[in-house]
Amino acid sequence: MTTVEDERARGDRARPDGVRGPRTSIPPGPEARGRWSWSRSDPAAWGLAALSLVVAVGFLLANAAYNQGRFSPPLDDVYIHLQYARQIGLGEFLRYQDGAPVTTGASSLLYVLVLGVAAALGATGGSLLYAALALGVACTVLTTVLTYHLGRTIASRTVGVVAGLLTALCGPLQWGALSGMEVGLVAALATGMVLAFVHEQPGGRFRLTVLLGVLLTLTRPEGLVLTVAVLVGAAVTLVQRRRRGVPTGRADVLTVTLLTLPLIAALAQRLLYRSLTGSAENNGVVAKSWLYQPLDSTIEVLDRVVTGAREAIATYGGLTGVPVVAPGTLVLAALGTVALVVDRPRHRTLAGVLVLGLGGIVLAVATLITTLWHNGRYVTPFLPLVLVLVVLGVRFLARAMPRHGRGAGAALVGVLVLVAVLTLPTWALRSAQQGAGIREASVSVAQWLRGNTPPGSVIAVNDVGATAYFGERPVVDLVGLTTNGLADAANEGTGALYEALSRLPADRRPAYFAVFPSFNGVSFGDMSEAGVLAEEPLTTFQTRSPVRDVALGGVCQASGGCSETDVWAADWSVVGSGDAPDRPVPGRVVDHVDVGDPLDEDAHGYGVDRALVGLVPMTILRGEDRPDGRRMVDSGREIVGGEHFTVRGLTPGVPVTLTARVEAREPLVDRNTQAGVVAVGVDGRPAGEWAFTTDDRAWTQDSFVVPGEMVTGTELTVSLGPRQPYLQPYPDYRSFSYWVSQ
Structure with missing residues (x-):
């Protein structure tokens, strides 16, 4: 048995130029005309919407039942969004609390603005949380329906129904959309944008696509990645239309102009952040990205990003035992992509968009330390697109088996649905238990x-x-x-x-x-x-x-x-108790390097010269009671290798005394590794060796004199490092402060 969509697909494949319009007597459908034409009485869409609603309500009820009748968000971050929204409702845009500076701690600008409108309309306290949950329910239902229409538009009603069914039963998506976070909104916008692209591609006028792209860009950084992929697909479409000789005019000029709007929105958001806070970067990215960690090694950062990407692909490709998607999802999605490429010429662009977009999202998320934290909430909004590819992959396999394809395809669909049904209660329980953890702690x-x-x-x-x-x-x-x-x-x-x-x-x-x-x-x-x-x-x-x-x-x-x-x-x-040395130093102090204080380190060009790149010199904090009863507290760093810094305010020709506060403790009992002995360099010239006093209980204060003939200007760049570069024993000590006196 064939459907109208299948007949239309065969007609399209018969056209070598890829122009819409089948050669059969079947009238062209809504996709061929490039217009939206959804029937309000479509029973499949209404049925899937009802199923998604039932599942969503079931999630909320399970959470409430587990938490004494009250829904408890499974993430503390939910309250971050609610707090920003409450402040927006009070007229305090991006001020986390009254009188506080503007901050960019909300990971989704559009989401907090939407909730801020709810707060301005009177939603406060618990009602604001329920407004967020209502939005999540609406978005997960809408995403299910949009997924159905996407599958139906690019393939057939059957593909749409199965993709919509898998979306409605997708535990990770339901968990995220009903957590109170922006996951549902991202999913609806992402699926809707791709669907709009598919509908508007034949006519080459990407109006709704651009609008949804702007909204998605303002909702999540990963949304910008998918939006860029869609914009590339739109540009490719316009070029192909020109090559086919399709008449162009002002409409194409307007379309090209509109395609820049999502990029302008992304730039505008960064400029807004910069004007309000002095930094164009979102605080969450600074806190969570490997790019902002003190690794100081490109290959170390690359390794962590690649590892994160590999784990994300394995988890969301069904290659692990974690119940996120069905086993073999990655393989089926790959086959679905191949199906798009070979099915219709126009869908090759869509295949490229999805590969570029989904691959880019994985790489973008992999730059975060939190790649799969919070049950992978950065990735789950894009699962409906993956599920459409999975169903296309099943159909591709079924068509490759002429005799038994129908039965094999139905069996495989049954397995996918069964896996989704069996894992759904687990995700509902996750929401409930994690909500219990948040109410117990936060x-x-x-x-x-x-x-x-x-x-x-x-x-x-x-x-x-x-x-x-x-x-x-x-x-x-x-x-x-x-x-x-x-x-x-x-x-x-x-x-x-x-x-x-x-x-x-x-x-x-x-x-x-x-x-x-x-x-x-x-x-x-x-x-x-x-x-x-x-x-x-x-x-x-x-x-x-x-x-x-x-x-x-x-x-x-x-x-x-x-x-x-x-x-x-x-x-x-x-505060300030560690600024002065423990004992008087000779002469007059002209400079002080406060190790462990990044601002002071930057002012002195301070850096750690690691003996081994993978050892991160984290800052530490120590305190000691002095004989006079004072409590002294100072920050420092763990040093394995050496360090360098520049001191200023010197008088040329006068000897300089460097006084250090260090902890040079022998790592092994009754062993003399000389871990506290360093070679001193001054402006790139060797100046001798400095042996720090070892003490098993506390920091010590030691001095080293730089001869006057080596002081040729008002500044000196001092380096402390191994006496034998490259090989052990390395200097291994804790550095706190250096005072410079003459």
Whole structure:
């Protein structure tokens, strides 16, 4: 049995020039005319919409049933969006809290603007969350219907029905769309844009395609990648029309102009961020991208990106045991792409668009440390496009088997649907359990802070959503999403974060920390030992929700990765205590290099010369009680190899004394590795060896004198490194400060 769409497809293949219009007596359908023509009484579309709605409501009910009758978002990031939206509703555009600077911690500008409209219309508190969930339900239903129409348009009604069915039953997509995040909106816009491209391609006028591309670009960075791929496809289409001799005129000029709008929107967003914050980059990218980590090695960054891409392809290609998609999804999607290429000449452009777009999305997401965190929410919005290719791949296989193709195709479709049905409850349970983890950790901590800290107390957090939304206290985001300038510092480790916090005005420094014991190389136990935090937490929250999703990255509070949240009191009386040397130095101090403070390091051209590239010299924080009772706190770095810096304010011809605060501890008991002995260079010339005093208990203060004849100007570039380059033993010590005196 054949469908009208199948007959039309055979007619199209008979046209060597690729021009629409079959040679059969069947009248051209809506795709051939390049116009939208959807029947309101299409039972397949309504049936799929109803199924998607039932599944979505089931997800919400399962979450609520698991959380004592209340829906609990499975991500703390949901509350970040809600907080920005609440502020937008109050007229505070991108101000996370009243009076705070503008920040770019929301990963989706358009999404928070939409929720901001809901807040302005009166949605507050829990009702704003339910407005986000209602939007998610609407978007997942719309995505299902759009997927059906996409499959129907490029192939047949059967392909559309199966693709829509798999979308409605797609657990990862339902989890993301119903989490309160922007996943559903991205999915609807992405699927709609590709469908609009397919419909508008025959006429060469990409009006709706451009509009949806602009919206998608403003919704997620990955959306820009897919939009660019579609724009390339549109440009290719216009070139092909010209080569075929299709008359062109003002319409094509207008179309080309319109195709630049998504790119202009992307540029405008970056210019807006730059004008409001001084940085064109979104804070989330700075905090999460491998490109902003202190790796200092192109091949190290490339390795991590390639690894992330490989893991994403394996997970979303059905090559692992993680229940995201059916086994063999990657193979079927590849066959579906081949089917597009060989089916109709015009669909070759669509195949290129999907390969370029989906491949680019994988690479873009792979640049993030969080590639598959949060159950892969950066990738899941684009699963409907993959599912369309999967169904096309099944049809391609069925057609390759003339005798048994129909039965084999039906059996394979049955397996795909069965896998989706069987994994759907698992994803609903994930949402429920992860929501329990968030309410145990983030929400519970926020409520405790509101009732147990003085009003107006500044709270430092590493999960900034619920604390700001419920805690009614000003917050400092240690990750740097909603507090400008802290993302780079947090990437460098404990010492750099301390220095950045100490540089804040006194009334903006956090009085309390509500944090995991550690995150991204930052240790709050070290802060406590140094004296910045109290000796013991005021209270500790332990999550009891079952451990889930370790293989997929899951959600930290519900996967066992950060089951403890501690609340500490802070003591900032130690700020500046480490600026002066422990003992007097000869002469007058003319310069000071504060190792571990990235701003001061940059001012002195400081850098670590690693003996091994893979060893990241993270910043550390230490404190000591001096004999006079003072508590001294200083930041530093772990050095394996050497370091260099430039000092200024010197008098030429006068000897320079370098005084160092270091920890040179022998790594092995009763072994003399001489790890604290370095070769000193001055302006590229050898100046001798410097042996730091070793001490098993504390840092030490040591000096080295640069002869006056080597001081030829007001500046010196000093290098400390191995006495024997390339080979062990390497210098291995902790560097804190250098004072320069004459």
